[in-house]
Amino acid sequence: AQSVTQPDIHITVSEGASLELRCNYSYGATPYLFWYVQSPGQGLQLLLKYFSGDTLVQGIKGFEAEFKRSQSSFNLRKPSVHWSDAAEYFCAVGVGNNDMRFGAGTRLTVKP
Amino acid sequence: DAGITQSPRHKVTETGTPVTLRCHQTENHRYMYWYRQDPGHGLRLIHYSYGVKDTDKGEVSDGYSVSRSKTEDFLLTLESATSSQTSVYFCAISQGPGQGSTEAFFGQGTRLTVV
Numbered sequence: 662a663q664s665v666t667q668p669d670i671h672i673t674v675s676e677g678a679s680l681e682l683r684c685n686y687s688y689g690a691t692p693y694l695f696w697y698v699q700s701p702g703q704g705l706q707l708l709l710k711y712f713s714g715d716t717l718v719q720g721i722k723g724f725e726a727e728f729k730r731s732q733s734s735f736n737l738r739k740p741s742v743h744w745s746d747a748a749e750y751f752c753a754v755g756v757g758n759n760d761m762r763f764g765a766g767t768r769l770t771v772k773p
Numbered sequence: 774d775a776g777i778t779q780s781p782r783h784k785v786t787e788t789g790t791p792v793t794l795r796c797h798q799t800e801n802h803r804y805m806y807w808y809r810q811d812p813g814h815g816l817r818l819i820h821y822s823y824g825v826k827d828t829d830k831g832e833v834s835d836g837y838s839v840s841r842s843k844t845e846d847f848l849l850t851l852e853s854a855t856s857s858q859t860s861v862y863f864c865a866i867s868q869g870p871g872q873g874s875t876e877a878f879f880g881q882g883t884r885l886t887v888v
Contacts, residue, residue: 665815695876704777704863704879705816751815760831761877763815 663688663756667764674742675772682737682767684752693755694735696726699766700748708750711735722746747771776800777880779864785886792851794883796864798844805847806831806865806877807839809858816863822847854887861885 666685674680693712697705709720716728726737752764776799786792808816818831820839828839838850851858864880
């Protein structure tokens with residue numbers, strides 16, 4: 662069955678430090694992969710997406726993610742975290758045309 | 774920001790009562806979705822619509838029904854609310870051919886508490 666695993670429930674990093682959020686998926690075909698961010702009390706906003714082509718994708722707010730088929734991973738990275746990046750981050754995989762499976766989310770805390 | 778409005782934003786209701794949540798869009802997107810968000814589960818699809826009067830079940834559809842009589846409105850009804858349906862509900866829209874392959878835009882969410 663299709664699934665998404667985000668191994669880290671909560672991550673704390675210092676402002677200015679680098680960030681990597683992990684995402685592993687299970688899906689038989691070539692996946693469509695997404696990262697969304699959710700600020701407290703808000704809906705989800707798309708950070709970036711991977712459909713095909715270059716396995717390193719750039720997104721908004723300085724985020725990037727790398728698709729690694731051999732590891733079934735789509736990890737999100739940012740070289741220098743800002744306090745405003747504190748939020749919850751969701752990895753998702755597109756299933757067919759009408760469904761999307763989300764991971765449980767990783768909550769990011771940024772220390773001053 | 775995509776024009777998606779969910780109403781109400783907060784609701785407390787009693788067990789056994791029917792509840793209807795509304796999602797209204799101004800983007801003329803074909804696809805509309807209802808998700809629920811629970812700690813430890815991320816977002817799970819309840820129902821979706823691929824056109825007026827065209828709907829289908831998602832991963833967690835039991836106890837929920839939907840209707841779409843106009844392109845812009847997608848209603849989610851809890852036929853007889855239970856405490857297990859206490860959750861945050863999100864509406865999403867996409868242009869299609871389906872949100873599995875295109876970007877989805879999300880509403881602000883409705884926090885529903887069933888007591």
